[in-house]
Amino acid sequence: MKKILFTLILTPTLLFAQREEMIKKIYDHQLTKSPVYENLRYLCKEIGPRLSGSPQAAAAVEYTRQLMMDYGFDTVYLQPVMVPHWVRGKKEVTRVTNSDIYGSFELNSIALGNSIGTGPEGVHAEIIEVKSIEEVNELGKKVKDKIVFFNGEMDPTKINTFAAYGGAVLQRAYGASEAGKFGAKAVIIRSMTNRRDDIPHTGSLVYKPMMPKIPAVAISTNDADRLSRILQDQDGLKVFVQTQCEMKEDVLSYNVIGEIRGSESPEEYIVVGGHLDSWDVGEGAHDDGGGTMMSIEVGRTFKELGIQPKHTIRVVMFMNEENGLRGGKEYARVAQEKGEKHIAGLESDSGSFGPRGFSSLGSDEKRAKVQSWAPYFRPYMVWDFESIGSGADISPLAEQDVFLMEMEPNPQKYFNYHHTEADVFESVDKRELEMSAATLTSMVYLIDQEGL
């Protein structure tokens, strides 16, 4: 009995010490010898923004394929997927034309992704302000022939800014259809950010089936506040909107997949990734250049430190998260078709700020197991394993009952940059990116070693 007791107590302790040591190696390696920051610089500065269907998206496919080859991944291949090809065209113009006080003046604006354009002639109409989709539905036909200005704010008292985003983003996603069905001519959306500044935020809209498609732009929060103030004092305020964006034919693109083959259960996969596409403004540094580069680090770090995974680690650069999710859907479709067994899917798509934890989506049992690993991460100031959630690209795997996780950084600053010209390489801190890469790698390591 004594001996058995001894074993029972000692083994977990020894195992813990082993895991702990390897995790320290992973963090030490990232914080001293990681190429992740330089790789992100290349992606942002030498390739740049990479909207689905663009030449830069193709360059990013080739760049990450080569990276994973160079790092000695066991298999690297492209998974074809047809993606939307939306182009912005000439710079947008959004102009108030008849303010009693200010006369005619321009607003900082940007067309929403997937929007139709107004064409060169533009749209010129009276503007009407609402705070929500519900309000448009109450107004009904009163919005006919008008431009509807959705001015709902992100709730600043929500500590998790992603929750505030979730509470406001429906305007951006569906506002055009909801206003269009009552005969509105265009929509203007308040940018999705807590900040007051002059930077307009793009992002995708979705035209609902069988509803009229009308053009949509976002304006900066400062301009939204100003417009709202003017509207309080003046009836019949008119705005001119000119956008020359258009949706072209779908284009062949790819998810880029790299594998480190498992030694014990090579037919069981742990997938980890981010999305390679970005918006066409800024450089997609936080969204989601950092996520892709740190996912590649998972595989590279395993190779570099000689960690032989039991399961096959599959690093995926998903294509087209921003305006279609085609890559994520195709990945899940192929996995199902092939009957592949995924034991977990992990994503990093909430920015490259300092990591604070992981959200997860799956059985209580598996969530509890992941939460029991918190002590491994606490020395690295990663502490939050409670939230329920996953990432967009891996979300189609939920139907196959795959346990999903997303790495969660500190969220306060994400919407300073999201979908804007400000999302550039310089906004990412080297140490925070390295800490993120180490955290993601350590979690994949634990899942691989401990199972789920």
Added chain:
Amino acid sequence: MKKILFTLILTPTLLFAQREEMIKKIYDHQLTKSPVYENLRYLCKEIGPRLSGSPQAAAAVEYTRQLMMDYGFDTVYLQPVMVPHWVRGKKEVTRVTNSDIYGSFELNSIALGNSIGTGPEGVHAEIIEVKSIEEVNELGKKVKDKIVFFNGEMDPTKINTFAAYGGAVLQRAYGASEAGKFGAKAVIIRSMTNRRDDIPHTGSLVYKPMMPKIPAVAISTNDADRLSRILQDQDGLKVFVQTQCEMKEDVLSYNVIGEIRGSESPEEYIVVGGHLDSWDVGEGAHDDGGGTMMSIEVGRTFKELGIQPKHTIRVVMFMNEENGLRGGKEYARVAQEKGEKHIAGLESDSGSFGPRGFSSLGSDEKRAKVQSWAPYFRPYMVWDFESIGSGADISPLAEQDVFLMEMEPNPQKYFNYHHTEADVFESVDKRELEMSAATLTSMVYLIDQEGL
């Protein structure tokens, strides 16, 4: 018995709910109506850097005195303190003069605070590299007539960058004296940061009594790396250093103190503060403009939300943390002289990044009590109450057995800015500053309500 049990169980729950509600009000208020960001802008942009003894330091005293008066603090007064008056003088020159490969070239340098100057004639001498003070002591007389280059790095694998700083900063503090005692002519210090960049970091040195005083400059980490590489291949490398800084006569300055009088124990104080002085480069935004402005928020928020404290809340703008700690010492001296009872001292001087928790210094019992409040803070992503430590300005109170705490932000980026021209208002995020102000206010509220 039943009734007693009922009371015992219900009261803590009700109390918790009350506290929880007030803390939510504090965060909501900060995130929607706080002047803290605008106040920091004024301090940084309209006043600017405010080294002890400078006109700007005097302006900062008057500004914060007026702020606390305007906010209706019950008492606002100045506590006189004589402070050192060090001036940088003409821009420093640090130049390699005889590189075989590069010939003559300049290094990005900045004189250390409190350093004597070389005078216009400068110092021109052979350079010798060391990694630590121990190494200088081993070399002994071999450093005579040379310029000693302290190139010890901050350890990048330390997750808490303040620990890495602590491991390297002795070179900056005492390197000049330790090299000077063997007859060295000057010292050059590797800047205290994990980053590789071109920005030199100043900071104070301390001349040890009875040892020769020699001039000291810091150079950027990129230049330190380059200098080290050149030294590997070339003997007799010479450097010219010219600094025109000098220590002048002490100047009269002030701690600025504002009080909200306690209703139950007005003679018991909770002190909360940051330091008003900064270095003379940058704007002292993170160090410690944010800390001072959020300390004022503690008092203002109590007034604004109608929170009547039981104890007297004393907000202190400490003067001269950077190169003398005279304000912190004087505050403690006066407190002792008057026999004031302080139940806690809190400081914020680790930057205005997102708050992660509080370190503390005091009895295990009191530390445990503070740690038991963690559930109040978790909804705000503030989670770490384990570290032992306090802030510099309040540290002299330790002798009077005061329980001390420092608010701890996420530390990864602090040394990107610390003591440099990069520590400007734009490097502070509005939401992160507001979250910090709310967190500090909430902790003072809990200490006041629960006692220690």
